[in-house]
Amino acid sequence: MQYGDVMKKVAIIGVGCSKFGVRNDVNVAELAFEAFKPSVEDAGITPKEIEFVAVGSTGAGAWYEELLPAVVSAEYCGLTGAGLIRCEAACASGSAAFSTAYWAVASGQVEIAAALGIEKMREIDTPTMMEWIGRAGYYLWEFHNFGLTFPAYYALYATAHMAKYGTTEEDLALVAVKNHKYASMNPIAHLQNRIIVDDVLSSMVIAAPLKLFDCCPVSDGAASVILASEDKVKELKVDTPVWVAGVGFASGTANMSKRLDYVGLEASVQASQKAYKMAKITPDQLDVAVVHDCFTIAEIMAYEDIGLCEKGEGAKLLREGQTEIGGKIPVNVDGGLKAKGHPIGTTGCAMIYELTKQLREEAIEKSRQVPMKNYIALAHNVGGTGHYCYVTILRR
Numbered sequence: 001m002q003y004g005d006v007m008k009k010v011a012i013i014g015v016g017c018s019k020f021g022v023r024n025d026v027n028v029a030e031l032a033f034e035a036f037k038p039s040v041e042d043a044g045i046t047p048k049e050i051e052f053v054a055v056g057s058t059g060a061g062a063w064y065e066e067l068l069p070a071v072v073s074a075e076y077c078g079l080t081g082a083g084l085i086r087c088e089a090a091c092a093s094g095s096a097a098f099s100t101a102y103w104a105v106a107s108g109q110v111e112i113a114a115a116l117g118i119e120k121m122r123e124i125d126t127p128t129m130m131e132w133i134g135r136a137g138y139y140l141w142e143f144h145n146f147g148l149t150f151p152a153y154y155a156l157y158a159t160a161h162m163a164k165y166g167t168t169e170e171d172l173a174l175v176a177v178k179n180h181k182y183a184s185m186n187p188i189a190h191l192q193n194r195i196i197v198d199d200v201l202s203s204m205v206i207a208a209p210l211k212l213f214d215c216c217p218v219s220d221g222a223a224s225v226i227l228a229s230e231d232k233v234k235e236l237k238v239d240t241p242v243w244v245a246g247v248g249f250a251s252g253t254a255n256m257s258k259r260l261d262y263v264g265l266e267a268s269v270q271a272s273q274k275a276y277k278m279a280k281i282t283p284d285q286l287d288v289a290v291v292h293d294c295f296t297i298a299e300i301m302a303y304e305d306i307g308l309c310e311k312g313e314g315a316k317l318l319r320e321g322q323t324e325i326g327g328k329i330p331v332n333v334d335g336g337l338k339a340k341g342h343p344i345g346t347t348g349c350a351m352i353y354e355l356t357k358q359l360r361e362e363a364i365e366k367s368r369q370v371p372m373k374n375y376i377a378l379a380h381n382v383g384g385t386g387h388y389c390y391v392t393i394l395r396r
Helices: 028-043 069-076 093-106 126-134 139-146 150-165 169-183 197-201 230-236 266-279 296-305 314-319 347-359
Strands: 010-017 052-056 083-087 112-120 205-207 220-229 242-251 288-290 376-383 388-395
Touching (some): 010 028, 010 093, 010 230, 028 069, 028 112, 028 220, 052 069, 052 093, 069 083, 083 093, 093 112, 093 242, 093 376, 093 388, 112 347, 126 150, 150 205, 150 296, 169 197, 169 296, 220 230, 220 347, 266 376, 288 347, 296 314, 296 376, 347 376, 347 388
Parallel strands (some): 052 083, 288 376
Antiparallel strands (some): 010 220, 112 220
């Protein structure tokens, strides 16, 4: 018996997302509520109807206001009494929460569940934040011994990709230019400014060849997703359910020196293949995708890892404009992590928020609504440097 044969169909019935950026105007619970309130209104339910809640948060609470952000956020959102779990998968914590909520419904344990991603990173000073994120790898081997931080990790991938495939710094800059363009059309994005290639190339070097504009910002934000069983969707008479068609997951070694190579992430390859198999589709059927672009090189590698192009052809896809609206497969038309922002535990849920809006043809700004053909979308969310990966395929 196949995995999909024993699991119930699950749909997304409500989504919400806060404004990303420097959110010193709210505490973590208030930030969570900013995303949660519109998600339950979108679903047409009350908080008391939600039986289980999975919260994605990386552990930043150990460094700032709340050690247990899931507890205070759930109470503030009126969810006391529901089953509650906090999920950590580094930068993929939001997707881990979404998958956990999905499994709770698909297994038949509950009829309605919520996935809530929350993070307030801007309360932490920059050196502490860099240490905290740097520990997402293998602390005693890489960070402690060699002082690697996350830009340095991805600089290793960038230099390897350049050496093997001829990728250039200008190619990396094209990712930033594209994603800033779409973020400028997205009112909830952190960075609203448009840039050009020269802006990227002339920005401060962070970890060569990566420069300041090759890196995502440090952001606060929250996103909420409400999921329901097929029976509950019928009972609630949901107008436009978005179905979870495929969920793939994989992990990579904690120690980067044990990786097969540095030109892609094996976890991304494996997770995407599982998701495609479960959804019974191929990459060429996708209408839109959001991929993990914490650094510009990460987006190019993602194109190749999830099968949007052959290995080594990611930069070519970008140069030809194939990942723009109107191209072969629009990618990160919300601005991506690079410009919309990357509140670590929130990102996975924010990706699902964006794709749900796209599949419903409800993009916040119509100028970045992707034309739909098959009504199929993909979210690719990496934790660490490929330590975790979740790929989710949605279908309307």
